[in-house]
Amino acid sequence: FEVLKRAAVLGLITRNSRSLCFAGTHGKTTTSSMAAHILKSGSFGCNAFLGGEMLNYGTNFLLAPQSAYSVIEADEFDRSFHHLTPSVAVITATDPDHLDIYGTEEAYLESFARFTELIRPDGALIIHENLKLKPRPQDGVRVYTYSRDSGDFHAGYVRRANGTITFDLITPRGIIRNINLGVPVEVNIENAVAAAAAICLTDAWEPEVVREAISSYRGTKRRFETHLKEDNGAGRVIIDDYAHHPEEVRKSIESVKAIYPGRKLTVAFQPHLYSRxxxxxxxxxxxxSGADSLVLLDIYPAREEPIEGVSSEIIFDKVRCEDKILINKEKLVETLKNRNFDILLTLGAGDINTFIPAIIENLD
Structure with a gap:
């Protein structure tokens, strides 16, 4: 048997299919999952290899041997995405991360620039506007921009009402009007734009399928996943999110506040990795500091050994939120039971989500 790393196998797949590869510090799981759902909902189908379990299918893997298309979540960790040969590449964000691998922000950005060199000469690059990245695509690669409000691909006429979000999708191939966002979170407007943009640049473009699939998309496990919604959101709410980078944490908190304006938001955060x-x-x-109340847990070490002088306290001491507490994870359930929260947002890439069933069970 020849044993290969997963990244190398994905590289083989991209060389033998029309591959849509989604990279970025954050947003890649949701955008790639949305794109996979759109393709699967249409007449072209797709094979998909993702970093999160899609709630529509209960898996992070879709197999369609008859399809020429594959959707890949292109992970920058350990430079895994350098194995890929994208037909269409999407880059959502380049905020520095994984500095235990890269060392500096410059090296991190260089890794993404190298990724853009791997796109097929007849392919396309879709990049979020205003990134620090200076792409280096080969001659023949078409380059497009996207964002929520501007770029070659963007959203227009965004409407919010009764917990829903509706928008028009502006593309070089025309406008798709009145798209209802299946997971009505502010950041998913931009994610939907990126997912649809990748498909727009292929022969699999079916506007009506795009509209229906974005509406029926249920989200990805641990990506802004709602676990409790009492009285249709008027009572207590529990949302869990995989956010483990500062910008992801910020966007997640802002999204909850936009959905539930005026409500008290309690955030329980578990830092991931000593180095991060x-x-x-x-x-x-x-x-x-955007939370109304903060419950900060000890660090989830994952693959790392402790680093001297590094603990959750170096975050805790700088948080401006006055209502804050620092605990170990074993005390989380009892702490939240006694704090009588209104809206609870659990954040982190560790095991904080495993406590949610006990948190719900112990509610008064």
């Missing part, structure tokens, strides 16, 4: 906590402690503290 060390590298971004001030940024984490600033993002978490």
């Amino acid at each position: 906590t060390r590298d971004f402690a001030p940024e984490f503290a600033d993002a978490l």
